[in-house]
Amino acid sequence: MANDNDNIQAYHVRGKVSKVRFVTPASYADGSVFAVTGTWDEEQDNTLSLHQIFRTLQPFPTSQFNPFRTKSVTDVKHEGEVRDLHFLSHDLFLTASSLGRINLFRIAESDPKTQSDTTHKIKLEYSNTTHGSDTGRPLAATGIAVEPNNDMNPEIASVGEDGRLVCFRIEENQNDIAVAIYLQEQIDAAVINGISWPTSKEIIVVTSGGQLKKFDRRDLRKSAAVAVDQDYAADSLTAVACNPSQITQIAVGSSSGLVTVWDSKNLSKPLKQFQVHRANGMSYERANCKAVRIRDRDLEVGC
């Protein structure tokens, strides 16, 4: 039986994956890359896993030949579901958890003296509750974005199902690392499902109320512009991504599998729209990943 996607090489990882991110390599010397996956819907067994991907070279590659070999390096328990994962440097990354927490993890090479069977470890460096309801129930943190064009000490923003946007910075001393929160703003009364930070002044979020909201970082109290696709106003927007080569182009994924591309300079009407998912397919996919793919392929839907 021929698979519909014969050229895709699959690899089993632990749990039900919600996010995957490549590790920003410190150097490209050894030819292998690392990726981190996070899981969701595993009740109390959500994990973060580090995978190593090797590219194997073969003189005569055949059609069956898989050029990639993947190895699971290490797992670490994650409190709550992993809703977003963002790398800050080659070894530091942030996760947004469904328990309303922002977690800071570090990938460290294992000390060769301790007889550990893994080469790397993922260690939780810092954790802080940032999102919750007024009654005190934790609500999921749904997205993390980092201020662009500031490599020194960028500002980081997280959003959550409580409709808040939280701004913070990582403060790293010699022995200590911490997250310093200095701004929390209720920017939406419904649920914020995604955030993107295309330019240092502009922050874009999408909400379950079907709105794309643009904010000026200097004044988060009021949105600078709101875009609503009138034809699909009842759909919840689930993901947002900016085209890295044309930062005014924003792709938004909705709960009904629709991807809409907007021009952030003119939010009166969408640029393009794609129905990317068959409604009767397996429902492991969300609009998120496809929206990201659109970004990568420069506005071509690849499915």
Added chain:
Amino acid sequence: MSNFSSQENGEYSWTATHFPGESTESISQIDSGRPHFSLGAETSRSWSVNGRDDHREIHLIDSSAEEDSLPKWPDSRRTVATKFAPLRNNKLAIYIAAKEPTDMQVFQFEGDTWSLDQRIYEYALTDINKLQRSLYNDGYAVFAVAQRPPDAIRLRSKMGGDSVFLNAHERAMDEISTEYSSIIRAHCARVSKFPEVKRATTDIYTVWELCRVLFMGSERKSARLGSALIGWMNECFPIEEFSKMDITRLRESPQPLEEPRLWACVQKLIVRNNSLVNKMLESVIRSSEISAERQAVEQLYGCLNTKPRIEQYYGREFDYRLGQWQKTCRDFADSLELSDKNTQDSIITIVNILCADMQTVFQHCSSWQEALIAWIAHGHSNVSHAELRELLEAVLQTFPLEENNYVELALRAFLRVEIEEGLGICENIDIWLAAHLADMFQKLKFVDTSTINDGFLSINNIQPQCSLREYYLLNYAELLVTSTSVWQVGFEYFRHCPLFGRSYMQQLIVRMPTDSEWKTQKILNICKVNELHEEARIICKRVASKHMEEKRYASAILYYTRAGDTPRLTKIAHNFLDEYIETGELTYVNVIDSVSLCEKPDESINFLAQYRNFHELLKTRQYRPAGQALVDMLKSHIAPRRFWPILLINSLPLLRQGENPGEEVVFNAEENSEVLRILQEVTSHHREEFLACIEKVRRWYKGDRGYDEIDDNLTVVRLALAKNLSRTIWH
């Protein structure tokens, strides 16, 4: 918890036991407190139970109830009761209601002491091994392809080999069964570090492969059934007496003929019809010096290599050739004269096995499977399904099978072509196996689509009207739905159950936990795809009311809108408007700004948005559009009547706008008279409502704005309207 049973002689307050809050809510709190049941974790919640004259605490216990601790309570004074968690498919709470005997031992838990009647136990009905989930998930991908019409299944192999015996549908099923085999094999490799799961997966594989060979593959229609069964045996039941290492060691021995276990190994390999025997004999020949023994081994090797193969001959010619060959073998054995009697006996035994001497064959077999396969290999290469059954019965008389081993029972049933019984046994091995086999069997018409035999009925003690396929698929899907993370796959399976799939979905989807926005969206999506509109409404209402409790009104409005719950939306809107009447503050601006209204929004929510928009216009000094918006709101009757006085008061700044020199008049004559008409109606026909409203407005209106006092006839508005009218005429 309302169904605690009443104890007549109980001095405690069990009759009045009531957890704080509503009864079902209590259990859901238990659940949310400990969503995952695990031993040894901390106890997270306790409740106070206030009764008539007592105060007791109830605790959620994390360890299982000990069977022998219960009899300490007299039967007449205790009741064990259970209750399902309202938002879980497989969680239930168990509690014991009774009066505690005074000499009762207390239960120690992390330093606290609670008696038996203070404990609630939480259980999960079903539990899927997490490691098996990847098999279940992968299995669905193949299952989904199998449900397509045969011509929509893209086949990997070209027509050829044994496939010529199959029609297009059978070829597709052949490929699908092979695909299932490969995912089970791959899963087996993945779980190799976990012996228990590996054994369970190997069991699945053993049964699946036998069924594939017997019923699904191309072998069943060609003469290769026998050799396929031999392949199955060698793959699924490796030789126990000799490991691969042993065989390699014997083969590589410098003096193989001196090895004491050599002949036992060769005999085993011959019994198994394992091709390794050739290599073994080759190495014996190679490493021995020229001798009579070596010559005998060479002859034996020659015999083995000249054995006629079933593929080479048609029909009776094969039997003839086989007879000839067996005669040659016997002649060789009869003429054998070796000084080493052990070698001579061993070779004679081997020849006896090759000539299908049943007594010798059975002597060298350790299980019924091995005996059956050896008999097929040496005496019945062209075995058919019917013959297989006879051979099996004969073998089972010598080798009884373990009656409590489900795998062996299933294998026997399938070898006897008792498919329905086999499926029943497979249910005990793994419901995945039963469900997918049943699906394949129905597609290949081995089981009837409608009738169900008596044995099946008696097993379940119910009279299912569905097919075997559907019965097993429903059971399997139900198990999936109750588990975490693969529940979505369960709903996919229900889609393929034509009779009861939908009603199962309806029952189960509303019990799915809606802990987070993500999961809720997934659940609603399943409702949408399966057109479960009523269930979607129920779920939306439930989520919305949860948001309401937390005062997250925007999300509540979004979900009530999806549920089409107009009364609730109206109530939310009225609450906001009442707040304005009380305080004069637009408290809902953030809420309404976060909700994008669709084409046909709910009327009351639409009014909230329009009213908010009116204030925005007023604030930005766009008086003319603001005036129009106000008149529209009054004219269209979209505004609730008790809010009309507010709208009339709101018209004041607009009416006075025209008083300023150079400013245009906001209301024209027609609009002016419309406002006047409303004013008249409010003050005369609905006077009580109006007065109640005005009373509240007076508290904040004057002080804030410094306008004239509002009297019971809204004289200020009347006056402004009159002035405005005169100006419109003048203009």
